[in-house]
Amino acid sequence: MAPRTPEQILAELQALVAKQEITILKLSEPISTEIAQLQAQPQRTSDVSNSSLDATTPASLEADLTHYRELFAKLRFSYVEQVTKEKFIRAIVGDPPLIVSPQENVDLEKQNLEAKATLKALKTEVAEMVAELERKAVDLSKKYERIQTETTRLEELPDKLAELESAVGKLRSTQAEVLDPNPELNLPLAKTLDLVEAKKRQRDELDRQLEQLQNQVPRKRKELERLHAELIPLETKRQNSTAAAKEARRRKEAALGGVEDDLEERGRWYRAAEAGLKQMLEIDA
DSSP states (O other): OOOOOHHHHHHHHHHHHHHOOOOHHHHHHHHHHHHHHHHTSGGGOOSOOHHHHHTOOHHHHHHHHHHHHHHHHHHHHHHHHHHHHHHHHHHHHSSSOOOOOHHHHHHHHHHHHHHHHHHHHHHHHHHHHHHHHHHHHHHHHHHHHHHHHHHHHHHHHHHHHHHHHHHHHHHHHHHHHTOOSSGGGGOOHHHHHHHHHHHHHHHHHHHHHHHHHHHHHHHHHHHHHHHHHHHHHHHHHHHHHHHHHHHHHHHHHHHHTSHHHHHHHHHHHHHHHHHHHHHHTTOOO
16 A cells, blocks of 8 residues: 555645544534524523624623523422422322321431432542542643644644655755766765765774784884894905905916907907808898
């Protein structure tokens, strides 16, 4: 499966947001509609103005919630009061009158305590559910805001990518114009860093070899001095031998009295005669 492009992801997010736009005001629309219908009936008219429903805001929703809580509390008290009065009057005027014994009062008190305990437990459970719903609502609101922010950034990405690609194209064209003849100076950053590390290792190796050679210099200098000291007598002996050889040759030439030069002359004459005879007799060499 081919990877999706940023444009496709952005289009999907926009379609999803368009279908499921969730806000407090939209969630309150069904409740506001029901309240408006109830207020249209004369017998259930309250003090909540219709203008607050027409311009619903989070603050107005909070005010309406507080108002209706007070109304329901008053309504419950009035209902309990009216039912109690009705039962009391019926018990008095009934035929025969309803006589309640102390034991029945005790039993009713127990039932009342049990009902109060159950109601308290239910109230606690409802309060916990409301707190959990509020916590989840806050978390969802934060997530929704983060998604909105990221969606906005995603919408800006194509333009930024186009600008970056244009800048990269300009940089590449500029780089192509000023390329250095040395290929090592045209390497990318990663390869340049690798080359620098290799050069550093090579330099360290050369420094190590140079240090070793420098440590060998004193020993080599002493050895050179020793060889030089041994060479001086040999050089003196060579010079003496050369002088003696020259002197012996001079004495030999003087003793021969120029015989060597005569023999050389005769040799040249014989070679010339041999060449002339070969030419006359047409003899190949």
